[in-house]
Amino acid sequence: MKIHFIAIGGSAMHNLAIALQQKGYQVTGSDDTIHDPSKTRLAKRGLLPEEFGWFPEKITTNLDAIILGMHAKKDNPELLKAQELGLKIYSYPEFLYEQSKDKTRVVIGGSHGKTTITSMILHVLNYHEKEVDYMVGAQLEGFDTMVHLTEENEFIVLEGDEYLSSPIDMRPKFHLYKPNIALLSGIAWDHINVFPTFENYVEQFEIFTNSLINGGIMVYNEEDEYVKKVVEEATNPIKKYLYKTPDYFIENGTTYLKTAEGDLPLEIFGEHNLQNLAGAKWICQHMGIDEDDFYEAIASFKGASKRLEKITESKSTVIFKDFAHSPSKVAATTAAVKNQYKERAVLACLELHTYSSLNAEFLNEYEGALDNADKAVVFYSPHAVKIKQLDEVTEQQIAQAFKRDDLIIYTNPQEFKDFLFSQNIENTAVLLMSSGNYGGLDFEEVKTLI
The missing domain is CATH 3.90.190.20 (Mur ligase, C-terminal domain)
Known part of the structure; x- marks a missing residue:
């Protein structure tokens, strides 16, 4: 497939471009400015545009699809040309769904904690050499890219962002993934330039909860009153699993988790991170990792980039x-x-x-x-x-x-x-x-x- 990225330099966009190139796609892209680390990483793989700017002549009927980034505007010259030619235009989340519609989709949502929880899950799966596709919002230790896509992997783990999908698709990203398994960590009003009232913001999580496939699994933080209300009042036929802060204690600057196997020293700390850990454990168990194996792996988790x-x-x-x-x-x-x-x-x-x-x-x-x-x-x-x-x-x-x-x-x-x-x-x-x-x-x- 020949894919062209409009606004290839974004954190998420350039990672998807690299992932698709690794999958064997022909990838091109444009942007009006690109900063590091995106710039260096794209250049290393021959994907950095020769010059910055928008070039409608790059958009031809030879392309199989356009992926449109949030950084582009509605009047972007390349976008207008793609619309004129009737090309298939995807937002970032739309294309990820297209790549994963035959997989078991695991989507981690919430106003906070979603990057850390997704990172914990991937750390544990990687530790136990369980191959999955993924998209996460931070660079992780032991992973080359923030996006990984294959034909063969059964699962894909997606960080489910509630921000808008593209300049021409005003739906929140996580509405498009249709999860088989999902998690909600917390709801605290954010992105007020898009969601002007708290009620309007909460509604996005209600829509997300109702977007799970019938018989799907929702893991949720029962200590967040808004999450609890959203999930417990949902009427679609899904299975619901709650989690809360596990028992722990702090000694000499180290946090220990109390488990059936004994006290487990952790690299991370903070009640919010321990809540995140409890949610990640449920998800990993639904993906075939038992509790003991989860604890063995999570002991070496140092945190997601820029998160404490x-x-x-x-x-x-x-x-x-x-x-x-x-x-x-x-x-x-x-x-x-x-x-x-x-x-x-x-x-x-x-x-x-x-x-x-x-x-x-x-x-x-x-x-x-x-x-x-x-x-x-x-x-x-x-x-x-x-x-x-x-x-x-x-x-x-x-x-x-x-x-x-x-x-x-x-x-x-x-x-x-x-x-x-x-x-x-x-x-x-x-x-x-x-x-x-x-x-x-x-x-x-x-x-x-x-």
Whole structure:
């Protein structure tokens, strides 16, 4: 098959392009800009466009299909040409479904935890040399790509994102997969630029639950009131399996899971991660991995990239970076670090970087999110607010939203960096939470703090 990617440089898109090339497809693509690591990875496989930009002449009737990325606009010249020629145009999730409609589809959904749970499942399957197809939202240790597709594998494990499918398909991605087995980890309002009310957001998870095939399996977090309500009120004929935080204890900075076989030391920590582990265990069991084998494998799981990722550590100091940006993730991550390092001060630095987090109305959702930090800092870039064409957010609005009198707020990247590098972080756990980089902070340089 000859496939052309419009906006090939995206994190998900370039991984799918590589996966299809590995499967033997002829792959081409375009984009107006491509950054690393996508750029280097595409170049290594001969898939990097010779020049950036949109070239309608690349779109011909010789192509079997177009895959359209979210980064493209509705008036993209290549898209318009493909529509004019009547070519088959897929969104990313539509094409993944097309590739997996004869497989057992396992879809992991939820506002938070889905990347970690998917990563845990793949880690366990990989440990036991069980081959599956997959798509996950982070680069995993031991895996070349974030997408892997074959003809022969029975299962495909998909991270089910609730964001929109493409510029011309406004359905959430996870509505398109029609799972045989699914998981819901939690529901906390996000993507408010697309889902303007919480009720509208919750409705997407109701549609997802009802999209399971008849007789399908739904594994769900009973400790999340909204997930519990959505799944337990679903009327389609599916089997429902609940999970909750397992018994554990912390000793000398290590979290131990209590199991029938004894206490199991883990590389990960935090109640949210232990909940994720409990959900992943159910999914693995439904995929043929028994409980003992799951525990044996999960003991070596170090976490998904950028999810409570340890940058550096000394005897008295540890520094983490985390992708957390939504209020529920920020609260859970900060609480996890404080609980793990009770004897240390926690310095939590949050960058407000996404559309939702920089929205003046949504800001109030952050109330209490940093309460577990001993010292709390919020960084945001007024320039980013302008680029995203949002109403101006003031320091006063941020201070009022977090309801914390001693909150430190920075809008200048250099001033934030100067603050961070001036801190005495002896006997401290430093937590850098952002889906960005604080206006250009070099995380390699951060390692020199200790």
